[in-house]
Amino acid sequence: MLVFPGDFLGYAEEFICDDGVYSEEGKLYASKAGRVKIKNKVIKVETINEIPKISKGDIVLGEVIDTKNNFALVEIVRKKGFNRELTTYKTAVLHISNISTMYLKDINEGIRYKDIIVCEVIDDDLKLSTKKDELGVIKAKCGICGGELLLKGDKLRCKECGNTEKRKISKNYGKGVW
Amino acid sequence: MSEDIKLIVNGKRIDGRAFDELRNIRIEAGVLKNADGSCYLEMGRNKIMAAVYGPRKVQPRHLADPVKAIVRYRYNMAPFSVEERKRPGPDRRSVEISKVSREALESIIMTELFPRSSIDIFVEVLQADAGSRTACLNAASVALVDAGIPMRGIITSVAVAKVDGHIVLDPVKEEDNFGEADIPFAFFIRNGKIESIALLQMDGKLTKNELIEAVKLAKKGVMEIYKLQREAIMKKYIVEDVE
Amino acid sequence: MNIITDVRKDYILSKIRDGERVDGRAFDEFRKIEIETGVIEKAEGSALVKLGNTQVIVGVKMQVGEPFPDSPDKGIIITNAELVPLASPIFEPGPPDENSIELARVVDRGIRESEAIDLSKLCIEEGKKVWIIFIDIHALDDDGNLLDASAIAAISALLNTRVPAERFGVGEDFPLPVRNLPVAVTSMIIEDKILVDPSKDEKSVSNSFITITTDVDDNIVSIQKSGSYLLKEEKFYEVLDISIEKAREIRELLKEV
Numbered sequence: 001m002l003v004f005p006g007d008f009l010g011y012a013e014e015f016i017c018d019d020g021v022y023s024e025e026g027k028l029y030a031s032k033a034g035r036v037k038i039k040n041k042v043i044k045v046e047t048i049n050e051i052p053k054i055s056k057g058d059i060v061l062g063e064v065i066d067t068k069n070n071f072a073l074v075e076i077v078r079k080k081g082f083n084r085e086l087t088t089y090k091t092a093v094l095h096i097s098n099i100s101t102m103y104l105k106d107i108n109e110g111i112r113y114k115d116i117i118v119c120e121v122i123d124d125d126l127k128l129s130t131k132k133d134e135l136g137v138i139k140a141k142c143g144i145c146g147g148e149l150l151l152k153g154d155k156l157r158c159k160e161c162g163n164t165e166k167r168k169i170s171k172n173y174g175k176g177v178w
Numbered sequence: 179m180s181e182d183i184k185l186i187v188n189g190k191r192i193d194g195r196a197f198d199e200l201r202n203i204r205i206e207a208g209v210l211k212n213a214d215g216s217c218y219l220e221m222g223r224n225k226i227m228a229a230v231y232g233p234r235k236v237q238p239r240h241l242a243d244p245v246k247a248i249v250r251y252r253y254n255m256a257p258f259s260v261e262e263r264k265r266p267g268p269d270r271r272s273v274e275i276s277k278v279s280r281e282a283l284e285s286i287i288m289t290e291l292f293p294r295s296s297i298d299i300f301v302e303v304l305q306a307d308a309g310s311r312t313a314c315l316n317a318a319s320v321a322l323v324d325a326g327i328p329m330r331g332i333i334t335s336v337a338v339a340k341v342d343g344h345i346v347l348d349p350v351k352e353e354d355n356f357g358e359a360d361i362p363f364a365f366f367i368r369n370g371k372i373e374s375i376a377l378l379q380m381d382g383k384l385t386k387n388e389l390i391e392a393v394k395l396a397k398k399g400v401m402e403i404y405k406l407q408r409e410a411i412m413k414k415y416i417v418e419d420v421e
Numbered sequence: 422m423n424i425i426t427d428v429r430k431d432y433i434l435s436k437i438r439d440g441e442r443v444d445g446r447a448f449d450e451f452r453k454i455e456i457e458t459g460v461i462e463k464a465e466g467s468a469l470v471k472l473g474n475t476q477v478i479v480g481v482k483m484q485v486g487e488p489f490p491d492s493p494d495k496g497i498i499i500t501n502a503e504l505v506p507l508a509s510p511i512f513e514p515g516p517p518d519e520n521s522i523e524l525a526r527v528v529d530r531g532i533r534e535s536e537a538i539d540l541s542k543l544c545i546e547e548g549k550k551v552w553i554i555f556i557d558i559h560a561l562d563d564d565g566n567l568l569d570a571s572a573i574a575a576i577s578a579l580l581n582t583r584v585p586a587e588r589f590g591v592g593e594d595f596p597l598p599v600r601n602l603p604v605a606v607t608s609m610i611i612e613d614k615i616l617v618d619p620s621k622d623e624k625s626v627s628n629s630f631i632t633i634t635t636d637v638d639d640n641i642v643s644i645q646k647s648g649s650y651l652l653k654e655e656k657f658y659e660v661l662d663i664s665i666e667k668a669r670e671i672r673e674l675l676k677e678v
Contacts, residue, residue: 002415004408005323006331006368020328022288029368031288031328033411048414049215049326051233084214087233088242088294270522277519277647284649359534361644366651374651378631380644381530386661389641393654 003030003045010043019053020045052079052086058121059135060128061178062092064114067107070096074119074128080178092126094119100168101131110168115140118170118178136170138178150174183356186342192353197346200336200399205316205410207324215325217410219317222350223307228317230325233295247292251280253314255303275311282315282335282364282376288328297327308354309337312362315377316403323411331368332407333376336399337361338392340384345391347399359384363396367404372397426625433626437614443622444473449663451618454671456573458581458678466582466597468678470574473620474564479574480557481582481597485589488544488551496543496551500529502558502571509563525558527605527645528572531634532556534642535603537576542598543584545591552584554597565621568632572605573671580678602675603642604668605634608660610652615660617667631657633664637672641665 003009009021009028017023020032021043030036034047054060059080066073076090094117099110111117111130116139119128130136140149140156147160151173157164172178185192195201201222210216213229220226236242253275257263268276280299287297299321301314312335319333339349340359354360359382366373384392433443442448452473461467466481488495502525504512517525532538543552556578558571582597609619611627619630629650634643641661646652 002412004332004411005329006370008369022328022330024330029330031330032326033323034326034415047326049324051326085232085234087247087292088235270517270526273519273522274526277523278645281647281649285651374653375646375657376651378644378646378652378657380641381534383534383636383640383642385640386665389661390658393657 001036002034003036004033005029005031009036015041015043018042018044019050020047050082052082052084054079054086054090054121054126056121056124059178060092060119060121061116062119062128063116064094064111065091067111067113070107072107072111074117076119076126090126092119092121092128094128094130098122098127098129098131099136104168109166111137112140112143112165112167115167118172130168130170133171134178136168136173138170138173138175140165140167183352184342185353185356186344191341191346191350193350197344198395198398200348200402201350203316203403203406205320205406207320207410208414213321213325215321215323215327217317217320217324219313219320221309221313221316222348223305224303224310224313225305226301226303226310226313226317228299228301228314228321230297230299230318230321230327232297232325233292233327234298236294236296241296242294245293246289247287247295247297249280249284249287249289249297249299251276251283251299251301251318253279253301253303253311255306255310259303259306275314278377278379279311279315279318279364282333283318283322285376286330286333286366287322288330291328297322308349308351309362311335312337312348312364315364316407320407320410323407324414331366331373332404333364334367334400334404334407335362335364335377336396336403338363338396338399340382340388340392345388345395347395358382359388361389361392361396363393363400365397365400367400370404372400429622430626433623434611437611437616437623437626442616444620448614448616449667451569451667451671452620454573454674456577456674456678458577464578465585466578466580468574468577468581470570470577472566472570472573472618474562475566475570475621476561477567477570477574478559478561479571479578480559481578482555482557483582483585484553484555485545485550485591486553488548492540493548494544494551495540496538497553498529498533498538498540498556499553500525500532500556500558500575502528502560504560504563504567508560512560512563523645523647524568524571527568527632527634527643528558528575529556530643530645531572531603531605532575532579535601535634535636535640537599537601537603537636538579539598539600550591554579554582563621565624566607566618569605569607569618572603572634573675576602576604576675577678580675601636602672603634603636604671604675605632605643606664606667606671607632608663610650610656610660613656615656615663617663631660633661633668635665635668639665639669
């Protein structure tokens with residue numbers, strides 16, 4: 001069924017409201033245009049043009065904005081599959097134990113400040129993981145001179161000064177895809 | 179000057195319409211690539227382009243509200259939209275229109291769902307011919323729905339004027355300039371029913387009874403416009419079905 | 422939002438729910454209005470209005486200038502409002518913001534649409550020279566409802582205005598031809614109750630206002646719904662009746678000016 005914002009959908013005791021539905025004085029109305037979907041008494045309206053919401057299982061693109069001894073803070077900038085900006089600033093936590101399947105002695109062996117990384121969201125409190133092959137750093141700069149780091153075997157090598165660095169590298173490093 | 183012009187002849191208006199007749203309206207949703215939602219609308223000779231960006235990060239950051247999204251609305255007239263070139267940029271009239279239009283939409287947008295975000299609505303008047311603020315609000319409403327912004331219903335707007343002693347719907351420029359009163363309205367429509375008044379301004383001279391008649395006429399007008407707003411959005415879904 | 426104002430809001434709201442206002446007024450009661458005219462000698466007309474603790478001064482200055490092309494035989498009204506930082510901790514210096522623009526435009530509409538000034542008597546030479554009336558609203562103390570106070574001050578100042586014809590070498594001075602008395606009445610709507618002349622204290626609990634301006638014959642000359650809220654049609658008619666009645670009372674005060 002196609003609906004428009006404000007269309008009456010039923011009564012509060014019949015359904016549980018999800019996205020695109022709101023309840024007022026016991027009545028349920030659509031808050032978006034789109035298709036009504038009902039599953040296990042949960043009612044929602046699916047639109048063509050969804051607003052991105054970050055939740056468990058999402059793949060996101062972000063930038064490392066701070067590193068501590070055993071975790072990094074990541075500013076999430078985009079959700080995979082969406083062309084739209086996120087609704088606000090979202091900072092997530094990447095714990096050292098979630099960076100790689102291998103043991104890291106130092107967080108800087110996995111990621112560094114200002115790296116651009118692809119992560120999976122592993123719980124609704126915005127905890128991240130980069131363990132999978134396609135996850136991890138996809139773009140990084142040299143810690144010494146700031147030059148671009150290029151993929152060289154399983155390490156990264158600076159185009160300018162030749163310095164090599166270690167990272168949890170995504171299999172898509174340097175390809176511009178994620 | 180105004181005394182020379184006859185705005186009503188044989189029960190018909192200057193453009194041949196009946197008192198309760200709207201101008202032709204054309205609405206198309208999703209016409210811009212960059213915006214998250216957009217709408218092109220013609221109401222008579224008004225040509226309006228509306229775009230919605232967001233919910234997105236608030237710039238500048240200190241304007242962010244920790245409990246809800248802020249809504250911004252910019253009504254802007256293109257320099258070539260009127261007979262005499264309009265100086266670019268906001269004038270006092272545009273600032274006031276932007277304020278009351280924003281307030282109308284804010285009252286039905288579910289801003290509480292997006293703390294620290296902004297919802298930015300930009301409306302450009304490409305050609306103006308009386309009632310541009312109402313045409314802009316209608317376009318902005320459709321652009322908001324197109325952007326998937328949750329709303330309690332929709333805002334639909336129309337003006338009513340008093341012309342040569344008659345209350346008429348959706349005035350054109352001549353009726354606006356030489357009429358006795360102009361009353362822009364916007365209503366909150368939910369489930370196909372008018373719920374309440376979201377925007378109301380008036381200038382001119384009216385008795386209380388004339389004002390009540392104006393409300394009645396405006397309500398009739400917006401119900402017709404509401405159908406067109408709805409169709410413009412639904413068309414996108416029907417096209418999708420065919421594919 | 423600080424804790425004091427938060428707690429204060431609860432107090433104001435619970436009073437309103439009990440049918441009372443914090444300052445003891447009835448819901449449809451204005452604060453005390455005091456009008457003093459001629460307070461600025463350098464201005465062609467002026468008035469200081471106190472509405473409770475809200476204070477606003479309006480000065481009228483006049484100049485000779487060119488008419489607008491579409492009304493070559495009529496004088497011109499220009500209304501401006503400055504919400505100067507002296508009047509409230511939340512006013513900031515700088516160009517007028519949307520609130521001061523709205524205030525000025527609503528006051529202006531009341532005067533213009535009620536045809537309070539006979540502009541055809543302000544033509545000096547058709548198409549070339551007319552009188553321009555500058556109405557400048559200057560807030561001194563904002564304790565709520567600056568708008569109604571400004572509208573009262575504006576019409577009072579106009580009633581007090583003498584056209585400075587001698588100074589401009591275009592004849593003898595004469596009183597400004599004022600022929601109508603527009604009165605603006607602002608109400609705040611909260612939980613289905615209508616409070617006229619909201620104080621600053623009361624404005625902290627609601628952002629829902631409507632200003633209705635009427636003339637001597639009870640015609641409605643201007644309406645402005647202000648604030649993001651939804652107004653029920655029945656409520657609108659109720660406000661309309663209250664505004665017409667309150668305006669009549671205030672107009673009696675103006676007749677003494």
